[in-house]
Amino acid sequence: MKFIILMIFARIGEAQNPGPFTIGAANPTGVLGKAHLFQEMPGQDGPRIWGLSETHLTKPGLQKFQVELHQQQDRWKFIPGEVAPPLSNAVGTIGGRATGVGILTDCPARPLAGQWPSKDWKTARVQACAIHLQQNWVKAGVFYGFAKDAHTKATKEQSDILLSNLTDRIVFASRGYRVLMGDFNQTTQDLPQFDIWRQHGFREIQEIALHKWHQEILPTCKNKSVKDHVWISPELIDLLISVKVDNTVFAPQFSWI
DSSP: OOOEEEEEEOOOSOOSSOOOEEEEEEOOSOOTTOHHHHHHSSOTTSOEEEEEEOOOBOHHHHHHHHHHHHTSSSOOEEEEOSOOOBSOOOTTOOBBOSOOEEEEESSOEEEOSSOOOHHHHTTTOEEEEEEEETTEEEEEEEEEOOOTTTTSHHHHHHHHHHHHHHIIIIIISOOSEEEEEEEOSSOTTSOHHHHHHHHTTOEEHHHHHHHHHOOOOOOOBTTTBOOEEEEEOHHHHTTEEEEEEESSSSOTTSOOO
16 A cells, blocks of 8 residues: 655745645556546645656656656646666566656656766666746655665665765755655665755654644554655745645555556
């Protein structure tokens, strides 16, 4: 059972069409055949930004998913990271391995400029974008952490090194409204990068909701721990209206590809 974490903000900037916007993270365990679910996810009343982890999209799978998005009522834009390797070498295989990330939004968006280290980009676990929302730019990074042996020191170090790419792009090299999100496969206390983010004023939204509204922190991994996070910059913290964790959107009856 996979979770989505979403937050709703007051609008930013001057308004001709005032209203809130939604930013969230989701792990759909493969996105093919699920474009209609994103259409139905919360936040239809305003702009939406979703950080997707574990998309399973190979190159032909990405092409098919883009077609599915174009068939929806809203005008979605999807900016993927590197495509996932195929599950097999069989001719016609479009299903990919358990990796892949991307930013899905109904706002104008583009990848952040600059080159990723080749070995890090090829993991298909990182992407960073600039999204034009309500006459402002929001810089967003999405991450999918290593799941195998996630509890080990070696895997934590591997995840932290990869995650440092997003620290450089979003925390150090960007200003203004920023968000870091995804399925990290680590808790908010497990990686040194999280301490760096806190030092620069970033906070995880469930932790914000606990301190701001005494809202219980809900697990997002096997009903035991919080490994899906959304971290926001100080500029966004002041605009936060509500936080919700939902495990009902990507129900298990859907087929994973």
